[in-house]
Amino acid sequence: MNKHLENIPKLPGVYIMRDGIGNIIYIGKAKSLKDRISSYFNADSESKSTAIITSMRKIDYILCASEREALIIERQLINKVQPYFNAMWKDDKSYPYIKFSLQEDFPRLTLTRKKLKDGAEYFGPYPQIFYIKKLVRWLVKLFKIRPCKLDFSEDKLPEEKKVKSCIYVHTDMCYGPCLGKISSADYKNKIKDIELFLNGKFKKLADEWETQMSELSSQLKYEQAQEIRDRLYALQNMSERVMISEITQNDINKSVERADSINELKQVLHLKHMPAVIEGFDNSNIQGTNAVASMVRFTNGIADKKNYRRFKIKTVTGADDFASMHEVVFRRYSGIIRKNEKLPDLILIDGGKGQLSAAAGALEELQVLTPVISLAKKNEEIFFPQKDKPLVLSKHSAALKLLQSVRDESHRFAVSYHRKLREKEFLNDK
Template sequence: MSVQEKIRMLPHKPGVYLFKDKLNRIIYVGKAVDLHKRVSQYFHPSKKFSGDRKLKALVEAVADLEFYCVHSEAEAVLLEGRLIKEFRPRYNISFRDDKRFLLVKVDLNTPFPRFQITRLKKQDNARYFGPFASAGALRTTLNLMKKNFGLRSCSAVIPTEKDYKHCLDHIIKNCSAPCIGKVSQAEYYQRVQKACEFLEGRSKEMIQEIRQKMEEAARAQEFEKAAELRDLLEALEQTTKPTRRFAKQLPKALSPLEDLEELKTVLSLPKLPVIIECFDISNISSLHKVASMVLFREGKADRSSYRRYRIKTVVGQDDFACMEEVIRRRYKRILEEGGKLADLIIVDGGKGQLSSALKALHSLGLSNLSLIGLAKENEEIYRVGCSEPLILDKSSGALRLLQRIRDEAHRVANAYHQLLLKKRMKESILDECPGVSENRKKLLIQSFGSVDRLRKATIEEIAAVKGIGKKLAEKIFSFLASRN
């Protein structure tokens, strides 16, 4: 079934949608109040003329989609956040840090329990409620709950008369003041239990009371008061509405250790590849030739161990020679410093890159290290001593792990190349030349390699660069001549 056919079948319900690329990798996770309307918007003809390059790239990469219906927008927010944290899709920005949803904590083992907002659930025998999607609604609910049940908000483990002297909550009737014996410990505990039932959604008295007051205010034409009560009611209902668990129907989350076990099996490795290093070359032009090395430890990125290289010995564009140089440099240094060697080495490319890497390892006496090449086009895995590539199922955890590592190496290499190019462009005298935009400057630098070489070029040679006409070439020629 095509993507367009699946879109037409989407229900008009709240939920979460997952976009996948041709390799069945999740590249974007989104939420929607109306799945059909939201997903359809991505593929509307008008989006082709949108100026958002990221959105265009996303839509062009979509080869398949999945969706999961939920009961409310709050559930959609929670499920979206969970999936983004687990799959880390390349087109998602929100939720990619370690920030967690809000929880409410109450330790019923203390003499006078208090309700607190937290983001981390600990194994401390306390009781936790949540997670809650809306921080504003949660804080509004807690404030009203404390006032209604007379719960304390002071931070002391056991409040005393000293705390009472510095507190106004009892005076404004926001607290039952257990610190000075206004209520007994047993009575206060009953209040806490009722508050717990309310947070669980089992007690509806407060909600019914507020709804009744809202209706009375509306009948009395006290519309501002009615609006405030309406907003309060929405916050309460949003917070106390129970959310479902999604464990059974969700796609399989990332499991690095399981993927490593599978990778060991399919590649017939002598041991579990705890340390994996992957190399990629960014050789877009002869101007800057760079390489990246990313290290994954136990299936997870170890960014502090990443390395970036500027190719020193290779003339012209030669990916094979670049790969040989960077492999030799990397492992020669490890041998000199007595560092730990990788359990598996991955090179981005096919037979040519694999042979170049193997040649470098042979020269260092490291031919016994496990080495593979991963070719992008069909995700073919090339192995030393095997003439035919290994092709894994697209849903294979081992392949997904290799793809994550390779894509990270590619990202780091390209980012380094762009950084060097931007630095060189910023230093260019062409910044002051009329009619030369950032894009044209980039094309000129890529074509000639440096401003000095550009100075020696003829008007015809400058005009031959894409995007540079004869008129502009004459201006550039005259400008550089005047700056000699």
């Protein structure tokens, strides 16, 4: 992580923290960007910083002329984006904590929404429960913490017949305290580093594990040394996954606009899921010659060119847009199903009811349930399968602009492929 931090300037600015799929989760300002961002990875990080680190994957920053300008930009962006963590620290009553039950002989990690004075350590609260659940599962696996809810002590173990078939013990995913396989003192010693992790003291933890691994190796305790090595690798992955880059305020505005367009699209189309991945199709031919089709993919509102596809029409003779669309859509998603790849969240067809019906027919044959719509260029009408009346959005609609971008790009890509084939055919005829 240090090599990334070295390039951050000691200047006023605004920093933007994102999760694994690019969502902005926290926005802050700083008199010195380098000092402030570095503090999140400092051994003395507070629980607030640790909460962010568990969800964060990327940091962007905007350089400002002064701390006052940074404050103004920070407020503008927070009001516009309303990130999870900024909202949480206004009212954190309903968010879950990670509970580390140190008062028990064999402590556990659990999630709770109540912070009690019961001798346990509490970390959080955290707004992104999806990530925190994953984190707890990861820590349980990494440290071999008992995942069960059994209430027992070192002096009063559960009946053997109730626990002897536990899969976690038999697969070496738990130290087996319920069967008396480990003492309370040894168990607590093996999991004591969890506190360092949850307090954000990653560097101290890494240094300790490096020392432990060397000592165990020198004592020829290779199996235990390998266990510490695996923890080190996992910890390095936790810290190295964060990328840092400088952006402009215009970049942030564009990012916010893309998010707005995706949110609006979900609402106006009444979709069950956010249309983060959209695939668009178009056909191209002149008098039935060199019939081709294109498929483009947009991810989070951005053209994902490495996942574009081109198709030569194989089963259709002459200029038949409907049959060509059916062929291409069928070929695309039969391939997706065969390779067990992820389907898009929305499919967009360039055209009207005819092209849409052809595409919908192909999807129905394949039993693909992904929503499909078409966008007709003349009046920018959005058509739906099984509905006669199209949807017409305002020309200023962010959702419409996103659909237009996908439609226009699929058209451009199809025409460029068709032109390329015609030029190749012309050269061969000479």
